[in-house]
Amino acid sequence: MAEPEHDVRVERAADAKESGVVPALSRREAEHAQLAAEAQLRSQKLEALGTLAGGIAHDFNNALQAITGNNVLARRTLPPDHPAQAFLSEVEIASARASDLVRRILTFSRPSEQRRDVLELPKVIGEALKLVRATLPAQIVIHAELREDVPGILADATQIHQLVVNLATNASHAIGAAGGRIDVWLGTTHFDAKTDAALDGLGSGDYAVLHFSDDGCGMADNTIERIFDPFYTTKPVGQGTGLGLSVVHGIMKGLGGAVIVRSEIGMGSTFSLYFPTTRAKSIPPPPAREAPRAPGVERVLFVDDEEVLVVLGTHILDVLGYQSTGTSRPLEALKIFADAPEDFDVVITDLSMPGLSGFQLAQQLLELRGDVPVVMMSGYLGPEEMATARRLGVRELLLKPVGMDDLARALHRVLGPARARLQT
Numbered sequence: 001m002a003e004p005e006h007d008v009r010v011e012r013a014a015d016a017k018e019s020g021v022v023p024a025l026s027r028r029e030a031e032h033a034q035l036a037a038e039a040q041l042r043s044q045k046l047e048a049l050g051t052l053a054g055g056i057a058h059d060f061n062n063a064l065q066a067i068t069g070n071n072v073l074a075r076r077t078l079p080p081d082h083p084a085q086a087f088l089s090e091v092e093i094a095s096a097r098a099s100d101l102v103r104r105i106l107t108f109s110r111p112s113e114q115r116r117d118v119l120e121l122p123k124v125i126g127e128a129l130k131l132v133r134a135t136l137p138a139q140i141v142i143h144a145e146l147r148e149d150v151p152g153i154l155a156d157a158t159q160i161h162q163l164v165v166n167l168a169t170n171a172s173h174a175i176g177a178a179g180g181r182i183d184v185w186l187g188t189t190h191f192d193a194k195t196d197a198a199l200d201g202l203g204s205g206d207y208a209v210l211h212f213s214d215d216g217c218g219m220a221d222n223t224i225e226r227i228f229d230p231f232y233t234t235k236p237v238g239q240g241t242g243l244g245l246s247v248v249h250g251i252m253k254g255l256g257g258a259v260i261v262r263s264e265i266g267m268g269s270t271f272s273l274y275f276p277t278t279r280a281k282s283i284p285p286p287p288a289r290e291a292p293r294a295p296g297v298e299r300v301l302f303v304d305d306e307e308v309l310v311v312l313g314t315h316i317l318d319v320l321g322y323q324s325t326g327t328s329r330p331l332e333a334l335k336i337f338a339d340a341p342e343d344f345d346v347v348i349t350d351l352s353m354p355g356l357s358g359f360q361l362a363q364q365l366l367e368l369r370g371d372v373p374v375v376m377m378s379g380y381l382g383p384e385e386m387a388t389a390r391r392l393g394v395r396e397l398l399l400k401p402v403g404m405d406d407l408a409r410a411l412h413r414v415l416g417p418a419r420a421r422l423q424t
Contacts, residue, residue: 159255
């Protein structure tokens with residue numbers, strides 16, 4: 001599959017704006033200038049939608065924390081053969097679906113959060129295609145041409161899997177029951193500073209390019225303009241959430257890349273993904289070590305401005321074997337800690353709280369005792385929040401809803417050295 005040719009030029013429009021002289025533009029240049037302006041407007045619109053999605057997800061995750069946490073405690077309290085276990089199991093399944101939906105929304109609104117490593121795209125995309133092959137109808141043929149000399153990119157492997165799965169699912173729906181073909185091509189391209197670099201705001205340099213094409217129904221221009229909007233879908237009710245392509249757009253923007261769509265009614269569609277490349281070498285991860293499974297015995301101060309989550313959190317900590325003290329007032333938590341800083345082995349706090357934010361509380365706690373581990377939970381964590389947490393010395397960041405096992409593992413990680421001292 002040959003790489004599509006790009007020629008996007010808006011130089012004359014920019015030069016004219018600076019000089020105050022407006023020369024006559026050719027029809028082609030005028031069209032390109034209009035397309036560039038429309039692309040900028042769409043980008044601003046998606047950024048605003050992402051901010052809105054992040055705010056909604058924060059509140060929704062707080063509600064999910066209460067649902068999932070209490071459901072876990074209810075299931076542990078009742079005998080395994082109790083009739084209510086079946087109903088609670090359905091609650092658990094529905095909560096997991098809701099949590100997954102929120103995480104997909106947050107992938108759109110905060111795409112930079114994932115840890116990035118140097119990835120070999122041919123290998124990762126090949127693995128993802130093998131997995132997705134089993135989920136597609138047998139009458140759909142996938143033809144892949146993945147060049148092995150493509151330089152590495154900085155990304156999270158899960159992100160690349162999400163891209164492939166969402167694009168394959170979208171292509172499958174466009175092809176329909178009659179069957180068809182999906183072509184996947186991976187190669188490289190170079191953008192020149194004066195021409196192709198204008199493509200959706202990309203800078204000049206080397207890029208890995210992934211073309212994902214199908215021979216399905218294609219799309220009209222008015223559909224193409226909206227396909228990256230969250231929850232926009234042309235599928236019947238129950239057959240799609242409208243989040244797949246918005247997630248693709250969010251991931252690519254977060255990676256410093258871009259996604260371009262070309263389509264015509266009856267002629268199929270091509271999604272072209274551009275990844276900035278790197279010459280850095282991948283570093284193999286250290287061997288994984290299983291977290292200790294013994295229950296905790298340390299003293300925990302738990303802070304959340306929602307009383308129901310304080311009750312839930314302290315109950316879960318008690319079940320895990322910790323000695324917990326909880327409060328819904330951050331100023332009270334600060335006083336409790338200030339009166340006896342050595343009485344607590346770890347502090348767990350929410351991020352968004354009135355009067356004193358989690359960051360402000362963590363800063364003042366660490367001023368009182370610099371070695372106290374602070375674990376922070378939130379319904380929303382963006383790149384700025386993560387950077388601030390690292391700067392302050394917060395040990396762990398957990399995105400709500402936080403499961404009992406996830407909380408236990410986080411506590412084991414931050415209390416590992418302290419536990420070793422207690423055992424000697």
